[in-house]
Amino acid sequence: MAITRRQFIKRTGLGAGGLLLGPSLFGSPFVRQAFANIGSRYLVVFYLDGGNDGLNTIVPYDNVGGLRTHYNGQRGAGNGGLQLAPGSLAVPSGGGVPPMVDPNTGAQLGFHPGLIGLHNLYLDGKVAVVQGAGYPDYSLSHETSTIVWQTGNPTFNSLLSGTGWCGRHLQSAYGPTDVPGVTIGSSVAGEFRQTATSVLTINRVRDFGFPYDDYEENDEPAKRDAFAAVYGEAAGSTNPKKSFLGAAGNSTLLSSESYPPLYGVYTGARQSWYDDYSALDTGPGRRFREMAQVIYGVHTGQPGVQARFFESRQGGYDTHADQGRGNPGDAQYDLFREFGDAVELFYRDMEDIGIANDVCVVVWSEFSRRIPQNDNGTDHGSQGPMFVIGGSVNGGVYGNHPNIDPNALDDQENTPYSQQGSFRSTDFRDVFGTILKHWVAIPEPTLLSSILPVDSGDPADYWTVHDFDMGFLP
Amino acid sequence: MGDQNTLLTTAEVRHLLRRAALGPTPSEVDQLAGLTRGQAADELLSQQSKRFRPGGRDFQKAHDKWLKFLVKAKRPLQSRMTLFWHDHFSVNFSTVNDVNRMAEYVRRLHVHALGNFADFVKDMNKDPAMMDFLDTSKNRAAIPNENYARELQELFTLGVNDLLGQPNYTQDDIVQIARAFTGWRYDDNLAYLDTDDHDYEADYPERGPKAIYQTTGGFGGGGSDFTANGEGEPEIDTVVDIILQHTDSQGANTVARRTTHRLIEFLCHDSPPLAAVDAIIAASGFDSNWDIAALVRAILVHDVFYETAGAPVGPSARKSVKWPIDFVVSTMRLLKMKVKGRPAWIPGGDYISLRDHLENMGQVLMEPPSVFGWNWENAWLSSGTLLARYSFARDIVSVRYDNPLFKPELLMSLSLTDPGDIVDAVTDALVVTDQITGTERQALVDYLTDAGAVSSLDLTDEYTRNNKLHGLFALVMQLPAYQLQ
Numbered sequence A: 001m002a003i004t005r006r007q008f009i010k011r012t013g014l015g016a017g018g019l020l021l022g023p024s025l026f027g028s029p030f031v032r033q034a035f036a037n038i039g040s041r042y043l044v045v046f047y048l049d050g051g052n053d054g055l056n057t058i059v060p061y062d063n064v065g066g067l068r069t070h071y072n073g074q075r076g077a078g079n080g081g082l083q084l085a086p087g088s089l090a091v092p093s094g095g096g097v098p099p100m101v102d103p104n105t106g107a108q109l110g111f112h113p114g115l116i117g118l119h120n121l122y123l124d125g126k127v128a129v130v131q132g133a134g135y136p137d138y139s140l141s142h143e144t145s146t147i148v149w150q151t152g153n154p155t156f157n158s159l160l161s162g163t164g165w166c167g168r169h170l171q172s173a174y175g176p177t178d179v180p181g182v183t184i185g186s187s188v189a190g191e192f193r194q195t196a197t198s199v200l201t202i203n204r205v206r207d208f209g210f211p212y213d214d215y216e217e218n219d220e221p222a223k224r225d226a227f228a229a230v231y232g233e234a235a236g237s238t239n240p241k242k243s244f245l246g247a248a249g250n251s252t253l254l255s256s257e258s259y260p261p262l263y264g265v266y267t268g269a270r271q272s273w274y275d276d277y278s279a280l281d282t283g284p285g286r287r288f289r290e291m292a293q294v295i296y297g298v299h300t301g302q303p304g305v306q307a308r309f310f311e312s313r314q315g316g317y318d319t320h321a322d323q324g325r326g327n328p329g330d331a332q333y334d335l336f337r338e339f340g341d342a343v344e345l346f347y348r349d350m351e352d353i354g355i356a357n358d359v360c361v362v363v364w365s366e367f368s369r370r371i372p373q374n375d376n377g378t379d380h381g382s383q384g385p386m387f388v389i390g391g392s393v394n395g396g397v398y399g400n401h402p403n404i405d406p407n408a409l410d411d412q413e414n415t416p417y418s419q420q421g422s423f424r425s426t427d428f429r430d431v432f433g434t435i436l437k438h439w440v441a442i443p444e445p446t447l448l449s450s451i452l453p454v455d456s457g458d459p460a461d462y463w464t465v466h467d468f469d470m471g472f473l474p
Numbered sequence B: 001m002g003d004q005n006t007l008l009t010t011a012e013v014r015h016l017l018r019r020a021a022l023g024p025t026p027s028e029v030d031q032l033a034g035l036t037r038g039q040a041a042d043e044l045l046s047q048q049s050k051r052f053r054p055g056g057r058d059f060q061k062a063h064d065k066w067l068k069f070l071v072k073a074k075r076p077l078q079s080r081m082t083l084f085w086h087d088h089f090s091v092n093f094s095t096v097n098d099v100n101r102m103a104e105y106v107r108r109l110h111v112h113a114l115g116n117f118a119d120f121v122k123d124m125n126k127d128p129a130m131m132d133f134l135d136t137s138k139n140r141a142a143i144p145n146e147n148y149a150r151e152l153q154e155l156f157t158l159g160v161n162d163l164l165g166q167p168n169y170t171q172d173d174i175v176q177i178a179r180a181f182t183g184w185r186y187d188d189n190l191a192y193l194d195t196d197d198h199d200y201e202a203d204y205p206e207r208g209p210k211a212i213y214q215t216t217g218g219f220g221g222g223g224s225d226f227t228a229n230g231e232g233e234p235e236i237d238t239v240v241d242i243i244l245q246h247t248d249s250q251g252a253n254t255v256a257r258r259t260t261h262r263l264i265e266f267l268c269h270d271s272p273p274l275a276a277v278d279a280i281i282a283a284s285g286f287d288s289n290w291d292i293a294a295l296v297r298a299i300l301v302h303d304v305f306y307e308t309a310g311a312p313v314g315p316s317a318r319k320s321v322k323w324p325i326d327f328v329v330s331t332m333r334l335l336k337m338k339v340k341g342r343p344a345w346i347p348g349g350d351y352i353s354l355r356d357h358l359e360n361m362g363q364v365l366m367e368p369p370s371v372f373g374w375n376w377e378n379a380w381l382s383s384g385t386l387l388a389r390y391s392f393a394r395d396i397v398s399v400r401y402d403n404p405l406f407k408p409e410l411l412m413s414l415s416l417t418d419p420g421d422i423v424d425a426v427t428d429a430l431v432v433t434d435q436i437t438g439t440e441r442q443a444l445v446d447y448l449t450d451a452g453a454v455s456s457l458d459l460t461d462e463y464t465r466n467n468k469l470h471g472l473f474a475l476v477m478q479l480p481a482y483q484l485q
Helices: A005-011 A029-038 A064-075 A116-123 A142-151 A167-173 A217-235 A240-258 A261-280 A283-299 A331-353 A428-438 A444-451 B010-020 B026-032 B037-046 B059-072 B076-088 B099-112 B117-125 B128-133 B147-156 B171-180 B198-207 B233-243 B254-267 B274-284 B292-300 B324-334 B354-361 B383-396 B419-429 B438-449 B462-478
Strands: A042-048 A058-060 A109-111 A127-134 A181-184 A199-202 A309-314 A359-364 A384-390 A396-398 B184-187 B190-193
Touching: A042 A283, A042 A331, A058 A064, A109 A116, A116 A127, A116 A331, A116 A384, A127 A428, A167 A444, A181 A283, A199 A240, A199 B383, A217 A240, A217 B438, A217 B462, A240 B383, A261 A283, A261 A331, A283 A309, A283 A331, A309 A331, A331 A359, A331 A384, A359 A428, A384 A428, A428 A444, B010 B026, B010 B037, B010 B076, B010 B292, B026 B037, B037 B076, B037 B292, B059 B099, B059 B324, B059 B354, B076 B099, B076 B254, B076 B292, B076 B324, B099 B117, B099 B128, B117 B147, B117 B233, B128 B184, B128 B190, B147 B171, B147 B233, B171 B233, B254 B274, B254 B292, B274 B292, B324 B354, B324 B383, B354 B383, B383 B462, B419 B438, B419 B462, B438 B462
Parallel strands: A042 A309, A042 A359, A127 A396, A181 A199, A181 A309
Antiparallel strands: A058 A109, A127 A384, A359 A384, B184 B190
16 A cells, blocks of 8 residues: 555654754754854845846936936937836835935935835835945846856955855855755755755745655655665765765755645645735745745744745846836836735735744845836846845835936946945945844854955955945844 | 876776766777777777757757767767867857757867867857857947957956966956957858948957057067957957967966866866876877867876776765766666657656756756856755756656666666675666665665565566666666766
């Protein structure tokens, strides 16, 4: 008689966790340290893939400081027609709502009309908009710039190459049998890349099972025993490649058994939320849904799940020729609806579970786009806005709106990245550094020595002075 | 210490075929048995085909054509080197979006795979897929695009820094080389300088004599003028010639060192000692003749290639994570299976195409993720990609189809009954017997015997065969050792 997966898991003792792990989870001093750092919190990194046009994301609403005039001049209807009329913008206002005002010029700002979900969260004071995020000697190559952001390494410092800004923390804080991170997608997120520990890649939690042949289901325990034995042996190998594989395969086997039940745990308690995500019928909706299942599982203490770091993404932002204006059916509008609606639902879900204050989402894109427009689109540009979202976030606007005065553009027609002057840019490493210091609780000296060291070079152009206390997290 | 006259052991022959071919199939092992390092290298190098072009109506067809070519390859070294260059001169279909141009790009990789590196780079300069991928075809004076000029130096030849960590070029060198590449267009897979194009006309007066490497490269304060041989094709060819004369902070040839270093990494050693790099360049003359075949031969007769080849997996054994394409192709070759179906697929298990299997493992031919190619070694391994490897291992031996392609009787005797003998036969067929420990072997025996519950198996019984023998093959392909080469 064939046994069911549930019986099988019970029989092989996975419910207890740590079947193959040498030291138990909390027996490892590394892990104790790491858990003490992030505590009961979760960090979600979300990537708008393709280079989001930040200049149509956070838009000057009035003409204080002249921003609206410059915006209209470059994005006017006569030249591709990307201009968003003030009336169409989502401009936060109301009692208790953080002002949405550019700290430098004093101009009132508004969200792209597609960002309804984000606007709703802003009204609740749960969104920090960080303007002008970029890095020195910015690259206009998707590949290069994505790598720069994910590694936190604009100057291609060889000590940091090949590892992600978050991965460097995971490497130092977690052991080889731990699974501190999950990427919802098909490949390990560059932010998490390192060589010390496992980061899962999951498309659907429900389907993340081990691929046993079903010719004879009664043979599954024998297959599992053999697999566990050979990978257990390999994990202790003196050969570094073999031991890495052993640890990775062990974590995969255990996770392939501990993660799929999270679907049932979540839907058992929160079916209507699951249905709400599914009803969005979008990529971001599905990905936040999968993340929510894992977070709920960790929160409710399900065995064998400890993930605290998450990554996912939404593609399609490379709007060279099809960006459109701020109307439904236009590419950027639809992307923003998908993203904003999904992240709002995710936030409400976390709020309903009671852990909104323990979840922080940071949103980035590899670059913004150029202020002059093509025919209905824009080319790769320099700095753009980031978002930090969560119950503990101090909502409001941080960082300066880029200088879109046509006379101020650099020789690539981009708003210049600069660390000086009234239009000072925000180096994205200050944003990640603030999160690592205030959310993951990594001491500043550690950050500066091994995770986000400052640049050398001209202080006007390079990130030589850090600010890991930007204020959007307590 | 050995040299080209050193006789190969059987373990070394297998190592050679794992690393420099497409898996140690029994016939290839026999072919090289009893040869010296030099003879074996010459044998592999003598096997060169003239032409390969994975065309087709759509991407799927082109992809499957290349896969089939690899599984059937009679010249595995050349095919493996083509994969190396595909990663080196990385171009992807997602960006180029044209099967014909991708096929032409792969044809060029194959032609030059063991040819002349200088000619190779010059041909890549004018490859239409490459021109699309790195924007040469969009590079104009009014809107200069430095993409190709940057990657030509950073990835294809010099590297940002030399092996001592000193910078090889400046931003100004990128700008100047980008100027030389303005005005280039292509038509029907042939690149040409568009002298009628108004952008080119606008460029022309600006191009003029221009010097590169005034601060690096060993050319002295004046640098080197790439327009010395005239405008147009001579100009961009001269850029390559100058790059190939560039010397690093120790006065050694920069490109020869970097390319040799990279190739040693690919073939055998994840951190090649500089002394070995220099010895191999000296032995091959690569820094002046740019002969890739001579360079490969020099590596394949050097101790750096064989130093831990005979060792079982221990602390010092240099192991490398198989690329997904190598995992799939060498498995199919060892199992004597063919690529079949449209799209090509494995009958059984998930019922998904081979391309989907490869995509789940993280490597689709003609789809490297970026200009940087694929990330090697441990970067191939995540829970998702490991599960994909395990799924492939399950599916390839699955009997969930009327006419399975997997035929164990081609690989071993089905009259064996002793569990230990059966395990040895299966690990022999997949050539990992000397790569696993006694504990691992025992775990496989325990699997067959249900931990001692049975003492012998009848493989002529269909149920036993389909359950335990097929299960054992899948397990062996899922072994940590089988992911390594």
